[in-house]
Amino acid sequence: MSDATRHGVVLVEDDVRMRRRIASAVETEPRLMLRCAVGSLAEGRAALEREKPDVLLIDLGLPDGDGVDLIRAARHAWHDLRILVISVFGDERTVFRAVQAGADGYLLKDGSPEGIAGAIVELIDGGYPLSAPVARYLLRFVQSGVDAHTATDGPGAGQRVDEHPLTEREIEVLKLFARGFNTGEIADLLGLSPHTVIALGRNIHRKLDVRSRAEAVYEAVALGLIRMPE
Amino acid sequence: MRRRWSFWRALAVSSVLAFAGCGPPPEAHVLRTADFRFVPAPNAIGSAELPQPPSGAERRSPVTLPHRWSAQLQGSAGTGWYRVALPQTDATGTPNAMFLPRVSSNAVVYLDGEWLGDGGSFGEAVARNWNRPLYFPIAPGRFAGTDRTHTVEVGVQGMGSLHDGLGPILFGPDRALRAYHVRALALQIGVAQVATLLSAVAALLFGALWAGLRREPVYGAFALAAACFCVNSLNYHVQTPPMSYWRFEWLVNVALEWFCACFVSLVLRLLALRRPRLERAAWLYAAGVSAVGLALPGPAFDRVAPWFHLVSMAIAASCLLAIVMHRDRLSRPELVAYVITGCVMLPVMAGDLATQIGVLPSTSLRLFPLVGAVMFVGFGAALMLRFLGTYRLAQQQNLELEARVAQKRAELEEDFRRLRVLERERAVGDERERITREMHDGLGGHLIATLALAEGNDERIAEALRDALDEMRVVIHSLDPWIDDVPGLLVATRARLEPRLASRGLRLRWAIGDLPPMRLGPSTSLQVLRVVQEAITNVLKHAAARTIQVRTATGHDGRRILVEIRDDGKGFDQNFASGYGLSNMRERARRLGGELEIEPGPTGTAVRLWLPTEPTDSV
Numbered sequence: 079m080s081d082a083t084r085h086g087v088v089l090v091e092d093d094v095r096m097r098r099r100i101a102s103a104v105e106t107e108p109r110l111m112l113r114c115a116v117g118s119l120a121e122g123r124a125a126l127e128r129e130k131p132d133v134l135l136i137d138l139g140l141p142d143g144d145g146v147d148l149i150r151a152a153r154h155a156w157h158d159l160r161i162l163v164i165s166v167f168g169d170e171r172t173v174f175r176a177v178q179a180g181a182d183g184y185l186l187k188d189g190s191p192e193g194i195a196g197a198i199v200e201l202i203d204g205g206y207p208l209s210a211p212v213a214r215y216l217l218r219f220v221q222s223g224v225d226a227h228t229a230t231d232g233p234g235a236g237q238r239v240d241e242h243p244l245t246e247r248e249i250e251v252l253k254l255f256a257r258g259f260n261t262g263e264i265a266d267l268l269g270l271s272p273h274t275v276i277a278l279g280r281n282i283h284r285k286l287d288v289r290s291r292a293e294a295v296y297e298a299v300a301l302g303l304i305r306m307p308e
Numbered sequence: 309m310r311r312r313w314s315f316w317r318a319l320a321v322s323s324v325l326a327f328a329g330c331g332p333p334p335e336a337h338v339l340r341t342a343d344f345r346f347v348p349a350p351n352a353i354g355s356a357e358l359p360q361p362p363s364g365a366e367r368r369s370p371v372t373l374p375h376r377w378s379a380q381l382q383g384s385a386g387t388g389w390y391r392v393a394l395p396q397t398d399a400t401g402t403p404n405a406m407f408l409p410r411v412s413s414n415a416v417v418y419l420d421g422e423w424l425g426d427g428g429s430f431g432e433a434v435a436r437n438w439n440r441p442l443y444f445p446i447a448p449g450r451f452a453g454t455d456r457t458h459t460v461e462v463g464v465q466g467m468g469s470l471h472d473g474l475g476p477i478l479f480g481p482d483r484a485l486r487a488y489h490v491r492a493l494a495l496q497i498g499v500a501q502v503a504t505l506l507s508a509v510a511a512l513l514f515g516a517l518w519a520g521l522r523r524e525p526v527y528g529a530f531a532l533a534a535a536c537f538c539v540n541s542l543n544y545h546v547q548t549p550p551m552s553y554w555r556f557e558w559l560v561n562v563a564l565e566w567f568c569a570c571f572v573s574l575v576l577r578l579l580a581l582r583r584p585r586l587e588r589a590a591w592l593y594a595a596g597v598s599a600v601g602l603a604l605p606g607p608a609f610d611r612v613a614p615w616f617h618l619v620s621m622a623i624a625a626s627c628l629l630a631i632v633m634h635r636d637r638l639s640r641p642e643l644v645a646y647v648i649t650g651c652v653m654l655p656v657m658a659g660d661l662a663t664q665i666g667v668l669p670s671t672s673l674r675l676f677p678l679v680g681a682v683m684f685v686g687f688g689a690a691l692m693l694r695f696l697g698t699y700r701l702a703q704q705q706n707l708e709l710e711a712r713v714a715q716k717r718a719e720l721e722e723d724f725r726r727l728r729v730l731e732r733e734r735a736v737g738d739e740r741e742r743i744t745r746e747m748h749d750g751l752g753g754h755l756i757a758t759l760a761l762a763e764g765n766d767e768r769i770a771e772a773l774r775d776a777l778d779e780m781r782v783v784i785h786s787l788d789p790w791i792d793d794v795p796g797l798l799v800a801t802r803a804r805l806e807p808r809l810a811s812r813g814l815r816l817r818w819a820i821g822d823l824p825p826m827r828l829g830p831s832t833s834l835q836v837l838r839v840v841q842e843a844i845t846n847v848l849k850h851a852a853a854r855t856i857q858v859r860t861a862t863g864h865d866g867r868r869i870l871v872e873i874r875d876d877g878k879g880f881d882q883n884f885a886s887g888y889g890l891s892n893m894r895e896r897a898r899r900l901g902g903e904l905e906i907e908p909g910p911t912g913t914a915v916r917l918w919l920p921t922e923p924t925d926s927v
Contacts, residue, residue, distance in 0.1 A: 095757040139749035166752035166777075172744075174790060186807065187756045193807045210799040211790065257820040258799035 084111040085202055086131035090122035090148070091115070091164060092140050096187060100135060100164065103191035109199055119143040126152055133198055135185065137164045138172065146179040153180025160201050173211050183209045203276075213255035216286050220244060220252065243285040251278045333488050336407070336480030342390035342462075343368035344375065349386040358416050358423070358430060359387045361461040374410060374670050376473040377466055385468040385607075394458040394479055397451070403482035404446040407489055410475025410671050411464055412438035413553075418461040419450060430465055433553040438471055439496050439544045439674055443489040445482050467553055468607035470614070470664060475671045495673060500544030503677035503684075507538035510684045517695065524698070526577040530691055533570035537680050539563035544677050554606025561613040562598045568620035569594040574687075575627040578642075579634045590623060614665045621657050628654065639697070645690035649683045740787045740830075747780060755780070775845075778804065782841055786834035792827050794869060794919070795820055797836050798858060805844055809856065812848060819859040823869050826921050835896045836871070836919070839904070842893055843873040843915040853877030853912065867921055868902065874914040 087104050089112065091097040097115050104112045113129040116122050119142045126134065126148075134152055138145040149161055163176040163184040173184050185197050244252065247268075254264045261279070265272040332338055345368045347359070368391065377388060397404065406424065408415060414435045416426035425444035428435030451458065460479075466472030478485060511534035518528035542549075543560035551559075572590040576583055597616045601609045628650035635643050656679040662668045755777050762770040785791055785800040798820055809816050828836065840858075847856050853875035861870040890906065897904035897917055905916040 093753050093757055095760050096753065099760045139745070139753075166748045166756060166781075172748070186803070187752075190807055190811055193810065210803065211796075214796060214799070215790075253822070256799075257795050257818075258802045259818055259820070263818055 084109060085133055085198075086111055086113045086129055087133045087135060087198070088113050088122065088125045088129055088131040089115040090117070090119070090125075090134070090136040090140065090145065092117040092137060096137075096164075099191075100185075100187075100194060103194035104135075104198065106191055107195035107199060109202070110195065117141070119145065119148055122148055123151070126156075130156070131159070133160045133162065133202065135162050135164055135198070136181075138176065146175060149176060149179040149181050160198075162198065162201060173209060174215070177209070177212050210255060210258045213252055216282065217252050217256040219286070220249065244282060248278055248282050248285070251275060252282050255279065332478055333480065333484035335484045336478045336488070337395050339392050339395075339477040339479060340373045342371055342373055342375070342392045342474075342477075344371040344391075345369070345389045346377075346381060346384070347387045347389065348384055358426060359463045359465065361389055361391075361418055361421070361463060373477060374473060374475040376471070376666060376670060378470055378472065378666060381466075381468075381472070385466060388464045388466060388472075388474070390462040390464065390474055390477075392460045392462065392477055394460055396456055397479075401448055403448055404451070404480065405482040405485040405489075406444045406446065406460065407478040407480075407485045408442040408444075408462070408475065409478065409492060410438075410473075411440075411442055412469065412471045412473055412670075413467050414465040415442060415474070416463045416465075417442075417444050418463070419446065420458055421461070422450075424460075428547055433549055433551070433556065434465055434467060435547050436549065436553070436556075437547065439500070440547065441489055441492040441496060443485065445486070469557065469610040470666075471670060473670060497545045499681070500541055500677035503681040504538055504541045504545070506681050506684050507534045507541060510534040510688050511538055514688075514691065526574065527691065527695070529570055529574035529577055530687065533567055533574055534684060536563045536567035536570055537684070540567060541677050541680055544674060557606060557610055558601045561609070561617075562594070562601055564617055565594040565597040565620050568623050571624050572627055575631060578646075579630060579637050581630070581634065593619070593623075614661055617657075617661055621654070621661065624657075625650075625654055639693065641693055642690040645686040649686035653679045653683055737789050740789070744784050744787060747784060752777070752780060774808065778841065778845075782837045783834065786830050786837050791833065793825070794823055794828070794836065794860065794871065797828070797833055798840065798860070798871070801837065801840050801844070802858070805841075808848065809844075814848070814853065815855045817855055817857040817859075819857060821860050821862070823860055824862060824866060824921050826869075832900060835900050836917070839893050839896050839915075839917050840871060840873065842889060843917075846889065846915075847873070847875040847877060847913075850877075863918070868918050869921060871917045871919070872914055874912060876912040878910070 087110050089097060089100055089104065091100060094117070097117060101112055101115045104110050110133070113131050114125040116125050117140075119140045122134075122136065122140075125131075134149075136145045136148060145163070149163070152159055152161060161176075161181040163173065163181045164187055165172050165176075165184045166187050173181075176184065182201055183197075185194055250268065251264060254267065259267065261272050261275050264270070265275045268275070270278075345362060345366055347362060368389075371390070373390075375388075375390070377384070381388075406417060406419075408417075411427060414427045414430060414437050416430070417424040424446065425442075427437040427440070427442045460477070462474060462477065464472070464474050478488075511531050514527045514531035514534065518524065518531055521527060540560050540563040546556070549556035569590040573587055576587055600616075601613070604612070628646070631638070631643070631646050631650070638646070656675045659668065659672070660674050660676045663670065663672045663674065755773055759770055759773040759777065762773055781800075781804050785797065785804070788800070791797055791800050802816070802818065806816060844856065844858075847853055855876050857872070857874045859870075859872045859874065861872070863869065893915075894904045900919055901922075902917060902919040905914075905918070907914040907916070
């Protein structure tokens with residue numbers, strides 16, 4: 079496989095051993111090519127400018143700042159960039175904060191090298207349409223009927239919207255993602271091809287405008303506007 | 309209905325009886341003829357001396373009593389002398405009396421040339437006796453002489469007003485006339501005094517009410533009307549006014565016009581009608597009459613005043629008509645009070661007016677004060693009802709307002725409480741986030757770095773490090789405010805453990821169904837996470853299984869949910885089953901208010917955790 083068809087990866091991780099571990103995981107995957115592995119926000123920003131990669135792997139706790147800032151800037155500058163947050167715990171708060179800024183998903187730090195590489199490839203293939211935590215909150219939003227866009231500001235704050243743009247099938251898929259099923263399992267359960275599930279996931283993503291909604295949902299949950307449907 | 313009729317009939321009969329009793333006693337002689345001579349004295353007022361009867365030689369003309377001057381002597385002030393021969397009486401040994409039912413304005417009586425009595429001052433201001441019956445007892449000794457004929461000279465002081473003159477002269481036994489006098493005094497003077505008193509009280513009462521309730525001008529109008537009426541009613545009983553005769557006449561006449569203007573205002577406000585022009589016209593009329601009264605000489609004004617009163621009366625009558633026309637704007641008791649009052653008042657006013665201008669005999673009883681009293685009682689009662697209604701309404705509104713305030717306060721307190729809870733949750737959340745971040749960036753990073761070192765060198769250390777990391781993640785997931793239900797916990801568990809299951813070649817069968825909503829607190833979350841973690845870890849370490857299934861279900865009664873971890877391995881490790889691990893899991897389930905079931909078997913084991921859907925966060 080030539081360099082041209084391989085997907086460029088920039089890694090920003092301050093812990094040297096961890097950086098090495100993830101770097102080697104990336105290098106084991108022939109479809110990926112590690113362009114640059116750096117340890118600070120400033121270097122990461124420079125590397126993004128220089129390398130224009132396809133994938134950004136980034137730790138949030140960096141010595142010179144919060145990785146979320148770089149995610150936000152990168153998302154703004156390069157719409158097609160795939161961004162994965164490197165997380166120790168995969169806790170939903172961290173993941174949601176990252177998604178809010180524009181990340182596509184997360185990697186667990188102690189994942190096996192194959193696991194890490196696999197997750198990246200899956201993301202590139204569009205197989206990472208919805209992480210379970212994100213799906214959970216989108217579902218809450220859809221079921222509560224509160225339009226998260228108007229939940230926190232504007233004259234129609236907190237008003238109910240009985241219409242949401244999702245089809246029955248999409249809601250079904252969203253529910254399954256929210257319960258932790260992966261793409262393959264959902265495909266099996268619904269008797270669909272994995273590609274269809276991925277496409278449905280992408281639709282949900284697009285229709286609910288996940289990234290711009292993430293912040294509103296986050297705020298709405300924090301304000302107690304969105305609760306579990308009862 | 310019948311009872312009401314019988315009440316009205318009784319009232320009518322008793323009032324007829326009361327007036328029937330007004331006739332003179334049969335024992336008395338009613339003297340209706342006299343020889344009259346007028347001594348003009350246009351400027352005589354000011355002399356406090358009693359007028360003396362003229363000497364006997366002058367010419368006199370015979371007149372019939374009651375005698376009014378107005379016909380011949382319009383506007384002339386002076387003294388009219390009436391000489392009357394007393395009928396012969398045998399009862400000279402017993403007390404006799406003379407009674408003058410009508411005199412205007414004052415009189416002095418001489419019997420056989422000797423002073424018998426008088427009605428008060430003849431100077432400025434002349435005693436006003438026009439509505440006051442005068443009574444003069446004659447001691448038995450006065451007729452002691454041998455002469456059987458006796459003459460009476462009655463000197464009447466007139467001011468040139470409309471009702472100057474003399475009514476009939478009654479002569480008879482003192483016993484009968486005294487009783488008659490007392491009754492007449494009560495009817496003419498007593499009633500008027502009561503009317504004055506009542507209207508004064510009404511004026512003060514409603515004036516005070518108005519002072520307190522400025523937004524209710526109806527009370528003010530009533531208070532003013534009462535005050536005007538009070539002044540007017542003085543006309544009927546005040547003998548010596550504290551001002552000049554004509555000033556006082558002006559005052560009482562004008563008071564009636566102002567009363568009518570107030571009455572118009574009152575009725576308009578009662579009916580909530582806005583007729584500012586009509587109201588202004590009524591006030592201007594009263595003011596105009598007052599000005600005319602000031603400009604004209606007293607006697608002249610006295611002559612035209614009845615016609616002004618007639619106009620006012622017409623205005624009052626139209627007001628009553630307006631009340632009837634807009635009856636739907638009044639409560640029933642109010643309407644009844646106004647209509648009855650009006651029906652009584654108007655004819656009486658007309659009758660009094662007719663008496664004043666000479667259409668009816670001057671001896672007719674003046675009923676206006678009596679009617680005024682009735683009116684003030686009627687209107688006052690109606691207004692009191694209205695006030696009570698308003699008061700009750702206000703009280704009710706007050707209660708409603710208080711209730712609303714209490715409700716708002718409760719809402720505010722509830723909001724405040726919620727805010728405090730939210731604030732506290734946020735503070736706790738922030739603290740948890742800080743700790744989580746510290747663990748994430750610090751301890752977590754170190755553990756992972758160490759794990760990277762151990763991997764490939766010492767698998768046992770690596771395993772221990774993975775356990776430690778798992779443990780940390782369990783705690784962190786339990787603290788995560790975003791993970792607050794069972795599916796959330798399972799999703800987190802899957803994300804956490806799947807890499808390890810995959811690395812062991814264990815297939816995960818995920819069967820998480822729809823669960824009833826239930827929110828879990830951090831400590832409940834931690835217990836659930838530990839039970840699930842322990843069950844899965846046990847499979848990982850001991851069961852030698854190929855597949856592990858995580859399944860959820862809702863109990864038949866919907867009151868509890870099931871989390872099942874089933875494997876296809878060789879069964880439970882005996883040490884675990886009998887030892888600390890299992891009893892530890894059972895204990896956790898118990899603390900969650902749930903139950904743990906183990907179903908061991910040669911082809912696999914199922915660990916079932918039942919949880920109540922009602923949140924219990926007592927752990």
